[in-house]
Amino acid sequence: xxxxxxxxxxxxxxxxxxxxxxxxxxxxxxxxxxxxxxxxxxxxxxxxxxxxxxxxxxxxxxxxxxxxxxxxxxxxxxxxxxxxxxxxxxxxxxxxxxxxxxxxxxxxxxxxxxxxxxxxxxxxxxxxxxxxxxxxxxxxxxxxxxxxxxxxxxxxxxxxxxxxxxxxxxxxxxxxxxxxxxxxxxxxxxxxxxxxxxxxxxxxxxxxxxxxxxxxxxxxxxxxxxxxxxxxxxxxxxxxxxxxxxxxxxxxxxxxxxxxxxxxxxxxxxxxxxxxxxxxxxxxxxxxxxxxxxxxxxxxxxxxxxxxxxxxxxxxxxxxxxxxxxxxxxxxxxxxxxxxxxx
Numbered sequence: 395x396x397x398x399x400x401x402x403x404x405x406x407x408x409x410x411x412x413x414x415x416x417x418x419x420x421x422x423x424x425x426x427x428x429x430x431x432x433x434x435x436x437x438x439x440x441x442x443x444x445x446x447x448x449x450x451x452x453x454x455x456x457x458x459x460x461x462x463x464x465x466x467x468x469x470x471x472x473x474x475x476x477x478x479x480x481x482x483x484x485x486x487x488x489x490x491x492x493x494x495x496x497x498x499x500x501x502x503x504x505x506x507x508x509x510x511x512x513x514x515x516x517x518x519x520x521x522x523x524x525x526x527x528x529x530x531x532x533x534x535x536x537x538x539x540x541x542x543x544x545x546x547x548x549x550x551x552x553x554x555x556x557x558x559x560x561x562x563x564x565x566x567x568x569x570x571x572x573x574x575x576x577x578x579x580x581x582x583x584x585x586x587x588x589x590x591x592x593x594x595x596x597x598x599x600x601x602x603x604x605x606x607x608x609x610x611x612x613x614x615x616x617x618x619x620x621x622x623x624x625x626x627x628x629x630x631x632x633x634x635x636x637x638x639x640x641x642x643x644x645x646x647x648x649x650x651x652x653x654x655x656x657x658x659x660x661x662x663x664x665x666x667x668x669x670x671x672x673x674x675x676x677x678x679x680x681x682x683x684x685x686x687x688x689x690x691x692x693x694x695x696x697x698x699x700x701x702x703x704x705x706x707x708x709x710x711x712x713x714x715x716x717x718x719x720x721x722x723x724x725x726x727x728x729x730x731x732x733x734x735x736x737x
Contacts (some may be wrong), residue, residue: 397734399423400440404454408446408699411723421731428461429453434468442471442734444727449483449530449696450600471737473730478673479695485608486527488693495670498663500681500689501611508552511607515544521612523641526603528558530694537612537641548607555604612641613681613689618648620656620680620688622664623697624673625722626729628708629664631656632701649701658713660688665711667693675726699723 399416403409403425416423426436428445429452437443443465447458459480462472474482481487485502492499503518505511522538524547529535534556538544550556618633633655635648660680667690668676677697680688699722707717 396422397442397731398440399731399734400426400437400443402426402428402443402445402447404446404448407448408723408726409444411699411721412444412446412727415724415727429457433461434464437465437468437470440470441737442473442730444473444730446696447474447479449528455483471730471734473674473726474695475674477671478675481693482695483528483530485525485692486606489608491671492667492690492693495667497667497670498687498689500613500683500691503609504606505548506606508548511548511552512545515541515548518544518609519611520544523610523612525608525610526556526558527606527608528603530696534558535642538609544609551604551607553604555602558600558603610691613683615684616681618650618655619691620660621677621697621701622660622680623675623677623702623722624664624668625675625725627710628716628720628725629661629711630702630705630708630720630722631661632705649704651705653706657682657688658709661709661713663688663690674729675722697722 399422401409401412401416401423403413413423413425415421424436424440426433426440426443428443428447430436443462445458445462447454449455459476462474462476462479465472466476481491486504489499489502489504493502503514505514518541520538520540522544524534524536524538524544526534536547538547547556616636618635620631620633623630631653633650633652635650636642637648657680660678663680664676664678667678673695675695677694679691679693681691683689702722703719706719707715708720709715
């Protein structure tokens with residue numbers, strides 16, 4: 395049977411590599427636009443759909459899960475499938491899912507009633523980490539040192555709400571440090587109008603989050619976190635250093651590939667959770683608790699390809715090491731094609 399493969403072409407996403415791979419390997423495919431009104435006319439007769447949808451943008455987060463679920467009902471295999479992505483960019487969903495299967499999640503607390511949340515702060519252990527359910531790269535992640543700050547955030551969350559994208563000057567300190575490192579002051583001045591316009595556009599795209607609060611326990615003593623990316627039977631790993639004078643590693647860009655820093659318990663847990671929830675590909679962020687045991691901070695089907703590609707190899711689920719660089723898009727596509735051929 396000739397496989398009829400559809401790829402949604404979103405520039406600067408995994409689709410760039412998928413299309414390149416298919417052309418290099420003479421794999422027949424059709425480019426589709428899942429955000430057009432006639433999406434299922436385009437998918438008629440297709441066996442599989444690849445769509446690396448994003449958590450932001452004009453249509454992806456609104457349409458993706460509905461289109462993926464409908465495709466599954468029609469017998470069209472998808473990447474990501476719903477098991478892989480229904481909890482993407484939704485930390486509240488991740489809390490319920492990981493707690494329900496007994497995964498070692500950092501203790502997480504969610505409230506939908508302001509008075510209940512305020513009452514809880516009286517007995518909470520500080521510091522806490524405040525987050526929005528949506529967002530990546532540590533945007534809107536705050537260390538809450540005391541009950542007064544916690545209650546201020548709670549009242550804001552149940553009042554005017556909190557902008558998902560952060561303000562115009564979010565992470566200014568980090569950006570200044572990057573500028574000082576590059577010493578590209580003139581370039582920064584020249585880029586400022588375009589950067590401001592982009593920030594303004596983001597402000598329009600993102601919603602205000604309100605009527606809930608999300609806190610995680612602060613896990614002290616971690617100078618880096620560990621990112622494990624599981625794709626099928628492969629686990630890639632690297633660490634991310636915590637930003638200077640900060641507590642956050644996500645979004646720091648300080649990636650290290652020393653294998654001796656990888657706790658293999660993280661790899662085991664990532665494989666186990668991936669099997670339990672039947673995902674095709676999933677990235678896990680781990681920190682170590684006071685006993686030295688791994689705790690999951692977040693999970694995400696969406697991740698940057700290049701840091702995974704830069705890993706010197708991967709472990710299989712028997713913890714055998716396989717040397718060699720692998721593009722994650724290639725691994726995803728190869729697994730997907732094998733799935734389609736086995737039907």
